[in-house]
Structure formats: structure tokens, C-alpha cells
Amino acid sequence: MNIIAIMGPNHVFYKDEPVRELDAALKQQGFHTVYPQGAEDLLKLIEHNPRICGVVFDWDEYSLDLCSEINQLNEYLPLYAFINTHSTMDVGINEMRMAIWFFEYALNAAEEIALRIRQSTEEYVDTITPPLTKALFNYVKEGKTTFCTPGHMAGTAFQKSPVGSLFYDFFGANTLKADISISVSELGSLLDHTGPHLEAEEYIARTFGAEQSYMVTNGTSTSNKIVGMYAAAAGSTVLIDRNCHKSLTHLLMMSDIIPIWLKPTRNALGILGGIPKREFSKESIALKVSQTPRAGWPVHAVITNSTYDGLLYSTQFIKETLEVPSIHFDSAWVPYTNFHPIYRGLSGMSGERTPGKVIYETQSTHKLLAAFSQASLIHIKGDYDEQTFNEAYMMHTTTSPNYAIVASIETAAAMLRGNSGRRLINRSVERALHFRREVQRLREESDGWFFDIWQPDGVDEPECWAIQPGGEEWHGFRDADADHMYLDPIKVTILTPGMSEMGEMAEEGIPAALVAKFLDERGVVVEKTGPYNLLFLFSIGIDKTKAMSVLRGLTEFKRAYDLNLRVKNMLPDLYAQDPDFYRNMRIQTLAQGIHSLIRQHDLPRLMLQAFAMLPEMKLTPHQMFQQQVQGNVETVDISRLVGRVSANMILPYPPGVPLVMPGEMITEESRPVLDFLLMLCTIGRHYPGFETDIHGATLTEEGQYLVRVLKQAGENEPV
Template identity: 80%
Template sequence: MNIIAIMETHGVFYKEGPLRELADALRQQNFQLIFPGSSADLLKLLEHNPRICGVVFDWDDYGLELCPEINQLNEHLPLYAFINTHSTLDVSTNEMRMALCFFEYTLGVAHDIAQRIVQYTDEYLDAITPPFTKALFTYVKEGKYTFCTPGHMGGTAYQKSPVGCLFYDFFGENTLKADVSISVTELGSLLDHSGPHLEAEEYIARTFGAEQSYMVTNGTSTSNKIVGMYAAPAGSTVLVDRNCHKSLTHLLMMSDIVPLWLKPTRNALGILGGIPQSQFSHESIEAKVALTPGASWPVHAVITNSTYDGLLYNTNWIKQTLDVPSIHFDSAWVPYTQFHPIYNGKSGMSGERVPGKVFFETQSTHKMLAALSQASLIHIKGDYDEETFNEAYMMHTSTSPSYPLVASIETAAAMLRGNPGRRLINRSVERALHFRKEIKRLREEADGWFFDIWQPEDIDEADCWPIEPGEDWHGFRDACHAHMYLDPVKVTILTPGMDQQGTMASEGIPAALVARFLDERGVVVEKTGPYNLLFLFSIGIDKTRAMSLLRGLMEFKRAYDLNLRVRNILPDLYAEAPDFYRNMRIQTLAQGIHDLIQQHELPRLMLNAFDTLPEMALTPHQMYQQQLRGNVETVEIEKLAGRVSANMILPYPPGVPVVMPGERITDASRGVLDFLLMLCSIGKHYPGFETDIHGARLGEDGIYRVRVLKE
């Protein structure tokens, strides 16, 4: 970590001696030194090497120009300016707020200066390390002997076994020493919100613009249940986004509450749209209450923001309009919206309080930020009962939480603070924008077909692009003005075969085929639709990864145009069914799946299948109770119509339920079943392209079966 950049002095004799002495003294203190030749070189190094912990430079040569530019990159970085007796200390008020220290060009004092740089470096590292992480680091360095859990005792137990040694060597000493017991009092308690854990929550709340934040160590699936358990008492009614994550369906199965569905749109490509503004009106909710047995005016609402495909709401409008006292924004996929101006007014914690309302926002810190898997946050703005909320929190939180996981949540927040954090998110946005432009450029230059990208025509600058009425590019029939916006870091690539309005071409390349090709070359797609592929440009995506994706897409085009054999370009797919794919070529496979999709009239299914929801015969909670009593049976999925589904049924992708527990598919909602049968048909005809359908079990005979309420 300890790298010091020393700017060159352009051959001035009386300056070179003291700087050489200082360089030798810093090496004795175990600093690594680098010597940029210019301000531009230094700024590039600082931008791409966050391990640099200080800059030494000549005040007369660099000071007035260099300091503000470094400050824009990292306002906390220690700066060491050398001056002589003739230097003019023209220091502005802004520069006085920097970590700026002055030294004179004098021989024989290098050791003292190096000691001060060591001190300032330690202070810098201490200042940027968040409170819980700092306490955990300190505890590990102290090396205490404990006689409590966990049983591996800081990794000691692993070293008593051959396979344990393999595990120890893979994960490393500090990881295992940081896996400590809740009995370590100096680290406080995650459940009691005390000590460094409490400091971490306060630190995170300030970072994300919340009034209170909670760290959750088993994912946003759990965060969603915690909020719901607190906000919706038994017997109450809740508004739920129909495109909700399955964790919210599980909440409905756990809690005896009545759901009213907020029904979003989809376009012909299967891209999940938002909930239209009309669904939020008092009249619309009143009508839902009147049509739903046992329903009353809702006490709570859950909205998925953003959608899986990267559409963000105008959350300020929703907060002011939606007439419920408690609103939960499930923002699992967008924990970064507080840190770039293009997201203003589009997040759960944006804006001020609204009298009489409380807002919750849940975020998967691990999905798009730098935290370990299962890291999640709950943010709150507004008045709530802290003690009752904590009971719901403890219902779902282990009494033995992972402390390395807690530290990763806090560190992810720390990475977003100040200028370095804003630069991190801005770089992610800019990289996604550059990639989008590259796809467009390659499409214009391509010989024949090439991939397209789902976005407006003109995207010269980074922005969240509005889904406006009357525009063809997005394909949503009933878009609302200033309501939904496309997040630039969620990049959707389109394959040939169907346009946004649902017009099918005679030839096509289903996206699942491209996804298989990329996967066999080490590029994993986040989500695959019929003719679209979703890629997430998180802060961890660098130019190398972006170029690998571009290269993979170009390699697919080359292989497709040459019409190579499946066994040569998709060896893993060939290995799954060698007899079926023995002589098949890639264009034959693509066209076969495309023809099958046409036969099932996919555009009609996508636009109409979800217009009419299945009928709620039982609430999800009531249906689960029937399951517990064994009052269920199994039928082939083709026979699902007219029966009450025991489980939620959701195909991956996109991983949102299409049938809820307790719902019955009627003639009016038959399109949902037709959609599921189409997915089943593709896998039946083409091995390796089976759809993962949660709630339906695929048997060895190739038939999907589902559980239903006994008649």
C-alpha cells in the first residue's frame, strides 16, 4: 500500500541532493517510490493506482496547478511540497483544507522528514478506514487467544488436517483470523447495534443519505423480508410490484397479509417495464381493494427500482403521489444511485422527508459494488419504531454473523465517499457509454448483420434516458412522460430476429445461442431474453473485460457467417447431446430455435400474456398453509389451467414470478401458461436450451411438473 510519488525537479542542483536523501530514507521505511516525469503522468498514476499514499513535489514548479487537480481525484491524499527561501506561499483557502505539508530543501534532515511522512501516511490510512473495519483489523493484529467460537480458532484447526491446509492456504491467514465470535466485546454487536457495529451503521447512513441504515449479512432477500415483517401486520393489505423478486413472494407466504398487485408492462422483447403512473392513483388502488376479497386500504407498498433491465422510476413523484404511509423501494441492483448526478430523484433515499410517510430502500451491496456475496443494506428515511423494527431484524439475522462480510459492507460504503467514490461511479458510467458507442460503430461498419443495442438513437452524453411516449426505440406501448429512465450501466444487446415492436424477421439468432457461445469463452451474461442479452457494467468492469465482451461478439459473428459446425464452436453444448448435434451447423441451430419461437407467436405472448393476471383463489400465506398440511398434488404443467398453483412459478431469466402461490390460470389469463409452454418446448426440441423454471420440476422424461392444490 505504501507508495510515494516523487516529482522530478528538472535538474536543479540544490534540490536534487535533499530529494535523493529523502528517497533513501523513505526506502529504509519500506516505502515503494515512483518518479513521474510530469503532472500529466502523475495524475494518470493517481487515477489508476489507489495504492499511492502521498506525493512529494516542488511547490514553485507544480503547487498552484497540481494541488487542485490531485484534490479532485482524492481530497484526503497527503501532499508534501518542498520550498526554498524565495518561494511564494500563495496558498488559497481551498488548499489550506487539503492534507498539505511543507518542507525546506535542506541536507541532513531526510530521516526526520521520512518519519513525518510515515506519521502522515498512518493518519491518512486511519482516516480512510471505516470504523468497524478498523476495529476488526486492530483485533486481528493483536492476535488474542480465544476460547470461544468459531471452532477453527483463527485458522489453527485447518492446519491440523491435509485438506484443511489446502483450505487455509487458499483463503489466507487474515481472512480466517477475521472470522471471529460475537463474544468479542470490543467489536460490538450487529444484533444490538452497539460499539463499532453502531458506528458502521451511522457511517453508512451518512454515506447513502439515509437517516438510519442496517447491515444485513444474508442478502437482500432477507432485507426485503425484514422490512415487510415490520411494515405489514397480520390481516393488513400491501401493494406489491408484480415484477417483484421471489423473496417478496416468500414474505407473502410467511405473513398473513393480502397482496394487491401493481401491474407493470413488458415490451415484445420481454424487457420488464415499469408500473404505469395510473396504477399509483387513488382511484386505481380503490378499485383493486374493491375487487379483492378481504382487502382493505394498503398500509405498505413495495416497488422494484430499478427493474431487472435497468429502468429507474421518478421516485420523487411516487413518494408524493402514492397514498400509503410506508413505501419500500427494492433497489437490489442500484446501490450506487446516490453517487452520480444523473440519478438525482431516482432512488429511494433521494430528496427530503415527506410528512406522514416512511421510506425504506434495500440494496444488494454485493451486486454492483465491491462487497462479498450476501452483503446487503436497509436504509430508512422517516419516523419508525426502532425497537419493533429491530425485532423483525433479529428474526432474520443469525446470532453468529460473518464479521468479514460486515467489514465488506462497510468498506463498499467507504469506497463511495468523497471524490474517489464519485470518480469510481463516473468511470463506470463512462465505460458503459463508451461500450455502447463501440457497438453502434461496429454495427455501422459491419459487413452484413451485427448486434444492436437497446437505447435511444442519440446518446452523446451520459444520462438516464427517459422512456417517453411515442418513441419507437423502447417498444413500450403505454409509456408515461417523465416516469421511467434507462440506467446507462445496464447494457442490453439485441440480436437479429425481432424488433422492439414485435415484428419477426424471416431469419434470426436467438440470444440464448449467443449466451452459450460467450459462456464457453469465459464471458458470463447476466440475463438472456429471446433476442436480448443484459450486461452489468459495475465498478469492477474494466477496459479489459469490456474488450473481451466485444471480441466475443465479433467472434460469434465470424463463426455464424462461416456457418461452422456446432461441435467445433460449442464443444460443451455438443458434449451434452453429441448424436443430436453431430452434423448440425450454427445457422441451422439458430434458425431452428427462431422458427420454433415464431410458431409460438412470441411477440403476441410477450405483449398479451401478462395483461390479465391469474385469479387469486387463496393468498400466498393461505396456500402455503395448505402445503404444510399436505393438501397438494403434482400434475403436468400442460394441465395447470384451472388448477390452483401451490408454488410460485418463475422462469429464469428474468427471475420474477408469473404465477403466485394460490393463483389459478383462467381462460382470460391463459397467455401465462402459453408462455411457459413455449419455454418448455424450446428445451424439449433442443438439448442444452432447457429453461430453469422455479416451481416446476423437469423430469427425466422431459416433462415439467408443478404442484397444485388438491381438488
């Protein structure tokens, strides 16, 4: 940070000459100076260049109005005002809180002023740098000689090898110097929560509106397990969202607890609508408990908020309605909800404490904020046993954490503090809204078909749109609850032709997988692909150029599709997977072939039925994993799954929602689950390159999907 913006006076000699002297003195101090053309130009510069570390201006010309506008962008940015003996110093108490320093126009004072600006800049950097990151930066600058881990010794070892030198040059010196041992006492301890690590946790808790926060370096997969290990003792019963991340299934496999599933709704497009209100009632839970062997009243509940497609709950209803001691909101995909008013009341940490309950919220700091992969946070509101919780924390946390990941968590939090942080999130919302409007405009202007967007009419103002009951066919949920679920505007779902929101299949259609492959070959990677929908995430890292690349890709696809180009020319990577099959095929033939298969299997009906009747739980996931460890499993073709107990979670991607859990058996009543899986397999067998990724199943070279099941007693080894 070494850029100083100077708003020069209007060609008055006694003012111009001191400014010229200051410019020279600042350059001697290592600063780079820029001269905006007026106040509006300056504000745009500050907004778009975060390396601006100070503004020099004439007080008589710009005064407090400019200071207030700068303060709205960055309340910490130092401001330096030149005054003369006749200047009016009308500064109130509120304005005095701003970081303003005053200097008189005088010759031969530039060096002293430049030195003061240098000191203020250092204070500014110190103010905005969070505690652990600051300690890590200082440690690296000290350049100490260590005789402890890691073995590369600040990168020295890499430079002793040709391939190691390539690695060193790629990642850079500071990255490797910041990879340090937990033995470095001045940084405190991540496991013991001392020193700068403790300061960082307190800093993060204040930022995210929590009472206590924990930094986790192996992703929210680990955060979920930490919370679950603490909140539910062996033998207890837990309410779990069926739309859970697979890390929670792994928790159930690790810990001997009994799951009771909260079943979400879904629409014909395959978009999850969240758990309906009736599922949270005491009567509904009591019925589930009575139907589940060995189950007692639940001690803990896990809710996915938001869903993969961006639907958020009004969390206060859940907190007040669920009669359990603790509630965990898995908010991996929404770490930003505390920083924009449209998300008020839609996050785990929103509002005050819930009497008699502990609220947990886990967030993937790396998913949509600026943190390294594996960066995650656990937030807590309510009374809990810190020592016991920390034992669960240490069970899953390495004793050799990567300090760069930890510092990136804290830095991501620091970026969200204050006015500049709110502006970051607001930009994401505004860019997503602009993108939505552009898709609508292109649709209106296009000849024939174009892509649609999953949203209500009229999306001009920033808000989360309610999934309301009755007559609102845009969302496709027939039995929606009032004021329960809300669509996050930065999760943008593009719809391809072929299926309506209510599940009506058209004669012709364009499966979304074709569009995703087309975009991927042009450098645009889609977050999630459904049968006829594509999900794009407008995180804080998305700018106008990236959004434009998506719009360009969509329009290029339409042009190529309407020309009915050969697959070989339009999707060369797909063609390369099976040149003989695709040699003379054109894109419309491929699209209609897949679309016809989907219509033949009646996908909307099949998908709704597949998630309406859950398989029967024969063993808990923990019991099933113990059987697997003992070798009491065998492999069968997926078509033989009816009547067999699945050893693993079976999860097709897309849509990325578990269909079968470990220890569950598909019965005749839940056969649509298998029919849905077989339909996905059929598409891959007919069209090379469109094989579905099914977690829990192994795809052979012959195109066969194999799954592991519990051995049947009497035929193999006894269970």
C-alpha cells in the same frame, strides 16, 4: 499502501541532494518510491494506482495548481511540498483544508521528514478506513488467544488437516483470523447496534443519504423480509409490484398479509417497463381493493427500482402519489444511485423526507459494488419504531454474523465517499457509454448483420434516458408515461437479429441463447438472456479489457455464424449434451430451427398476453403455504395447470418475472400464461441444452415439467 510519488526538481544540486537523501530514508521506512515524468503522468498514476499514499513535489515548480488537481482525484491524499527561503507561500483558507505539509530543502533532514511522512501516512490510512473495519483490522493485529467460537480458532484448526491446510492456504490467514465470535466486545454488536457496528451504520447512513441504515448479512432477500415483517401486520393489505423478487413472495408466504398487485408494462422484447402512473392513483387502488376478498386499504407498498433491465422510476411522483403510510423501494440492483448526478431523483433516498410517510430502500451492496456476496443494506427516511424494527431485524439475522461480510459492506460505502468515490461511478458510466458506441461502430462497419443495442439515438453524454411516449420506437413501450421511467446507462442490453423493439418477427433470426452459450464457452458470462436480448452489467469492477472480451466474443460469433460452422466445432459443450442430435447440424440450422418455433408460437403476442391478464387469486400465498405444510398438495404435469391452484410461485428464467403466485389459479382468461410456459417447454423438448429453468417446476429426465397444486376437495384429502 507504501508507494510515495516524488516529483523531482529540475537538476538543481541544492534541491537534488536533499531529495536523494529523502528517497533513501523513505526506503528505510519501508516505502517504495516512484518518479512520474511530469504532472500529467503523476495524475494518471494517482488515478490508476490507489496504493499511492503520498506525493512529494517542488512547490516553486508545481504549486497550488497541481495540489488542486490531485485533490479532485483524492481529497485525503497527503501532499509534501519542498520550499526554499524565497518561495512564495500564497495559500488561501480553502487550500489550507488540503492535506499539505511543507519542508525546506536542507541536508541531513531526510530521516525527520521520512518519519513525518510515515506518521502522515498512518493518519491517512486511519482517515480513509471506516470504523468497524478499522476495529476489525486492529483486533486481528492484536492476535488475542480466544476460547470461544468459531471452532477453527483463527484458522489454527484448518492447519491440523491436509484438506484443511488447502482451505487455509487458499483463503489466507487474515480472512480466517477476521472470522471472529460475536463475544468480542470491542467490536460491539450487529444485533444490538452498539460500538463500532453502530458507528458503521451511522457512517453508511451519511454516505448514502439516509437517516438510518442497517447492515444485513444474508442478502437483500433478507432485507426485504425484514422491512415487510415490520411494515405490515398480520391481516393487513400490501401493494406489491408484480415484478417483485421471489424473496417478497416468500415474505407473503411467511406473513398473513393480503397482496394487491401493481402490474407493470412490458414490451415485445420481454423488457419490463415499470408500473404505469395510473396504477398508483387512489381510484385504481380503490378498485383493486374492492375486487380483493378481505382486503382493506393498503398499509405499505413495495416497488422494484430498478427493474432487472435497468429502468428506474422518478421516485418523487410515487412518494407523493401513493396514499400509504410507508413505501419500500427494492433497489437491489442500484446501490450506486446516490453517487452520480445522472441518478438524481431516481432513487428511494433521493430528496427530503416525505411528510407523513416512511421510505425504505434495500440495496444489494454485493451486486454492483465491491462487497462480499450476501452483503446488503436497509436505508430509512422517516419516523419509525426502532425497537420493533429491530425485533424484525433479529428474526432474520443470525446471532453469528460473518464479520468479513459486515466489514465489506462498510468498505464498499467508504469506497464511494468523496471525489474518488464519485470517480469510480463515473468510470462505470463512461465505460458503458464507450462500449455502447463501440457496438454501434461495429454495426455500421459490418458486412450484413451485426448486433444492435437497446438505447435511443445519440448516447454521447452521460445521462439516464427517458422512456417517453409517442414516436420513440427504440424502447418499444406503446403506452409509456412522460417523465416516469429512465434507462440506466450501465445496464447494457444487446439485441440479436430476429425481432424488432415493436415485436415484428423477421423471416430469419438468431435467438440470444445461442450467443450466450457461445460467449460462456469463451469465458464471458451474461447476466440475463431474453429471447433476442442479452444483458451486461457495467459495475465498478469492469475495466476495458473485460469490455473488450465481450466485443471480441460478439465479433467472433458473427464470423463463425456467417461461415455456418458445425455446432460440434462452434459450441462443443452444447454438442456434448446430445452428440447424436447435433452430430451433423450447423449453427444456422440450429438458429433458424429455434427461431421458427418462436415464430410459430407468435412469441411477441403470447408474451404480451401472458402478462396482461393475471391468474385469479384463490388463496393468499400465506394460506397456500399452510396448505402445503399440511400436505394438501399433489403433483401434476404443467400442461394440466388450468383450473388448478398453484402451490408454488412459477417463475421462468429468463425473463425472471413471476407468472403464477402461490394460491393463484390459471383460468381460461389467463390461459396465455400457460401457453407461454408451454412454449418455453417446447423449445427444450425439441433442442437439447435449451431447456428453460422454471422455478417452481421440476424437470424430469424425460423432459416433463411437474408442478405442485392444491388437492381438489372430494378427490383427495379434504382441504
